Amino acid sequence: MAKLDPIIQRKIMRYCAYQERCIQEVEHKLHTLGCPPRQISAYLRYLSEEDFLKESRYAEVFVRGKVNNNKWGPRKIEMALLSKKVDPSLIKRELAQFDAEWVELEAYWTGRMTKAWAHKSYDAYTLKGKLRTFLRHKGFFV
Structure with missing residues (x-):
């Protein structure tokens, strides 16, 4: 797994912890935080594994x-x-x-x-x- 930026990681975890989010909202937020497009799937996988992001x-x-x-x-x-x-x-x-x-x-x-x-x-x-x-x-x- 690619090395995730801890600053972006902390911000996106806080964003998901505040209220339930769908994948599209999280992807958009990652773009606004300046996340490289090739790393977005790694962040989404991490958030799913840590139970911050669940579509259901x-x-x-x-x-x-x-x-x-x-x-x-x-x-x-x-x-x-x-x-x-x-x-x-x-x-x-x-x-x-x-x-x-x-x-x-x-x-x-x-x-x-x-x-x-x-x-x-x-x-x-x-x-x-x-x-x-x-x-x-x-x-x-x-």
Whole structure:
């Protein structure tokens, strides 16, 4: 294994210890720290061996946070994780753990937005269209 720069190593370990990171974020950080491109895989291997970097743990935390805090739907979460180059099989596995909650969340947003738009004089057709658009933006299959 190539000799790793202890300064970069310490900084990247601190970066990964602060919160869960995906491989793409760590690679980007290594670039900004001035790590030579040929050594990036050595740093990633080291971080994985030392359990600082684990893609499955990142996917689990990301999905749980977006469902519980942001109330995102499955499609929006999936697209966000795919943009971070997380393995699709990990994404499917983590989203499957929340299968029972998607209907609940969709009902939550439908009720909340219907109440928010109640003071405006929308006809039923317009209100239904606004709800469908809103739910699609939140990541639900409508």
